[in-house]
Amino acid sequence: MKVQNPAQCFFLIMSGWLFSLQATSQPVDFNKIKYYFRNPLGIPMQVQANLGEMRSDHWHMGLDIRTDQKENQPVYAAADGYIASIGIRPQSFGRFIIINHPNGLSTLYAHLNDFYPELEEYVTRQQYEKKSWAIELKFSKEQFPVNKSQFIAFSGNTGGSQGPHLHFEIFDTKTDKRLNPLLLGFPLEDDIRPTIVKLAMYDRSRSVYGQSPTFFSIKSTDSGYIIPKIPVIKTGLNKLSFAIQTYDKMNNSKSQDGIYSAKLFFDDELLTQFVMDSIDYDETLYINAQADYTYRHSGGAWLQHLSQLPGDHGSVYKQVKGNGVIELSDTDRHRVKIEVRDAYKNIAELNFNIRYDDSLAVQTVRDSSIPTFFPNIANEIEKSDFEMMLPASALYDTVQALYYRNNSSASNSVSAIHRVNDASVPLHNDVSIRIKPTFGIPDEWKNKIIIQRNSGGNNIRKAIWDGQWLTAKFGDFGTYQAFVDLLPPKINELGKPARLTGGGDTVDLSPASRIIITPADNFGAIKNFRAELDSQWIRFTNDKGRNWIYQFDDRCPFGIHHLKVTVEDLVGNSTTREWWFKRYPYTPPKKKKVLKKKGSVKKKGKGK
Numbered sequence: 001m002k003v004q005n006p007a008q009c010f011f012l013i014m015s016g017w018l019f020s021l022q023a024t025s026q027p028v029d030f031n032k033i034k035y036y037f038r039n040p041l042g043i044p045m046q047v048q049a050n051l052g053e054m055r056s057d058h059w060h061m062g063l064d065i066r067t068d069q070k071e072n073q074p075v076y077a078a079a080d081g082y083i084a085s086i087g088i089r090p091q092s093f094g095r096f097i098i099i100n101h102p103n104g105l106s107t108l109y110a111h112l113n114d115f116y117p118e119l120e121e122y123v124t125r126q127q128y129e130k131k132s133w134a135i136e137l138k139f140s141k142e143q144f145p146v147n148k149s150q151f152i153a154f155s156g157n158t159g160g161s162q163g164p165h166l167h168f169e170i171f172d173t174k175t176d177k178r179l180n181p182l183l184l185g186f187p188l189e190d191d192i193r194p195t196i197v198k199l200a201m202y203d204r205s206r207s208v209y210g211q212s213p214t215f216f217s218i219k220s221t222d223s224g225y226i227i228p229k230i231p232v233i234k235t236g237l238n239k240l241s242f243a244i245q246t247y248d249k250m251n252n253s254k255s256q257d258g259i260y261s262a263k264l265f266f267d268d269e270l271l272t273q274f275v276m277d278s279i280d281y282d283e284t285l286y287i288n289a290q291a292d293y294t295y296r297h298s299g300g301a302w303l304q305h306l307s308q309l310p311g312d313h314g315s316v317y318k319q320v321k322g323n324g325v326i327e328l329s330d331t332d333r334h335r336v337k338i339e340v341r342d343a344y345k346n347i348a349e350l351n352f353n354i355r356y357d358d359s360l361a362v363q364t365v366r367d368s369s370i371p372t373f374f375p376n377i378a379n380e381i382e383k384s385d386f387e388m389m390l391p392a393s394a395l396y397d398t399v400q401a402l403y404y405r406n407n408s409s410a411s412n413s414v415s416a417i418h419r420v421n422d423a424s425v426p427l428h429n430d431v432s433i434r435i436k437p438t439f440g441i442p443d444e445w446k447n448k449i450i451i452q453r454n455s456g457g458n459n460i461r462k463a464i465w466d467g468q469w470l471t472a473k474f475g476d477f478g479t480y481q482a483f484v485d486l487l488p489p490k491i492n493e494l495g496k497p498a499r500l501t502g503g504g505d506t507v508d509l510s511p512a513s514r515i516i517i518t519p520a521d522n523f524g525a526i527k528n529f530r531a532e533l534d535s536q537w538i539r540f541t542n543d544k545g546r547n548w549i550y551q552f553d554d555r556c557p558f559g560i561h562h563l564k565v566t567v568e569d570l571v572g573n574s575t576t577r578e579w580w581f582k583r584y585p586y587t588p589p590k591k592k593k594v595l596k597k598k599g600s601v602k603k604k605g606k607g608k
Helices: 010-023 117-130 281-290 293-297
Strands: 047-049 063-066 074-076 081-088 095-100 105-115 135-138 151-155 165-172 195-203 214-217 219-221 224-226 233-235 239-247 261-266 269-275 317-319 333-341 347-356 379-382 386-390 403-406 417-420 426-435 449-453 460-462 464-466 469-476 478-484 506-508 514-517 526-533 548-551 559-569 574-583
Touching: 081 105, 081 117, 095 151, 105 117, 117 135, 195 333, 195 347, 239 261, 239 333, 281 426, 426 478, 449 469, 460 469, 469 478, 526 548
Parallel strands: 224 347, 233 347, 506 574
Antiparallel strands: 047 063, 063 165, 074 151, 081 095, 081 135, 095 105, 105 151, 105 165, 195 214, 195 239, 219 224, 261 269, 261 333, 269 317, 333 347, 379 386, 386 426, 403 417, 417 478, 426 469, 449 460, 449 478, 464 469, 514 548, 526 559, 559 574
8 A cells, every 4th residue: 555655745735735725716796796686486585595505515506495385486587698508407407597697697597397488399309309308508699588587487396306496596607606696685584693503623633534523512692602611621632623513594484504604713813714605516525625524424413614624625715824723832711702604794603712731631642554545645555456546636634544355255246345444534536446356357248347336326337447457436435346247227117107018019008198117227327218209219308317207298199109218227238128009088987886785874965
């Protein structure tokens, strides 16, 4: 196992520092664009998630606007401009529209149902021309101009949405940096200060990974938050940092939203702060550095660090005096203040005192036999049949490099099981994995090999050969193993009411409004899906990622039809099924009258 010596990596560390400076952009003057945009819905505006709310592997990048728990609410252009692009993606945004505006900003509207008729017709034609349901299209200024308040689509629940709402973003057209819509004068009210739930303290003489923070309960008082019954935090730590569990609420809302900013003061001097005024999608993964990722992974709440980890090169933190790590060089009492704000300038303060006590100092002994990965430098593991390469930007903090190897008893396995750490430690960039098979692979198998991390369809990659090695890239630590995949996908029986029994018979689909097909694969990864109706490509949608659905339309008139479906997995194994079905106008059968037994009593008002 090779790990570079930190003392020999000054140039790489300086390069990371320069990258951090370059990632910091000039503040946006929100006053110049305030009140430019309207509420994109025609109902009173209520927010159920804001920009900066913490999500798995990303900050929420805009507003989730309530639609009264209904779909198909009209959505309107928030300002004059033109539709610059649309997209239809499984999971993610589902169906979305992006409008460019003359002031240099753009707005995004996501999880939509149908677009407005002219646009919907154009998109459908393009899907059939390209023979693809998932599609993304760009437009010129002249194709689909819009005026402020013009109807553009119906709200929905498409993509990764878990319930009806409108996802709405505002961003700089040139840089793609998302701006905080709550700073732009939308008709919302908020006079509720943020809530601070818990304080966590970390030993920063070592990595934040591999330690459990010390927690302090918080109490709200008329003068702010305090740590009850602890006038002074006594600690044996010379270097320490803090994180908080916190959230914000708006008037007339039960949602626990993200905060706008948090500042850390030491003896009344501002050390550092983070501010959620604008975020770039390229850096949204840095949420895994702002959060105590390991604590969250184990089932804990979101904790937000008030210090910037050494491998965090995002622009959310604004360092004033250091990175937020406090060094106690004396035994004096020191004042600490944490100030939490929302976008409407409501403030919550937590004040407490801290003092170093050398009688509480504990010497940390690190096992020198375990190699270490360091942030801001390239790291690697080299074994006889396994290698891992981590780019310099992969880690946020120091991590012990724990490697284990076990033989595999799986019948379709072609390698040992290799484990490096586990998914409780985050990676910012993909790592490269190289595995040497445990035996010679027959030529007919060589294009059928996958590498799997742990288990599940999202954790497999088709292996690429590099000499005698199998290679792939992954975004998490865990266990890695190579398998041969010789099994084609399955196309199960279709769900009711459109159940096709096959067997060459003509199936009656007259009662059905749609056809649902749910392919299945032994490794859970479907690469391609194609359906043909009477030898012509037909559009099946795949909005939620598993079911493929065809809603009957004028491309399937009444009569007898032939349906052919082909499904392909990640390594090219495929399955084809064909059915004949008929579809005619359908009238549900009338309910049969239930004859009452002789002598039964007829209730008043019943039976007619």
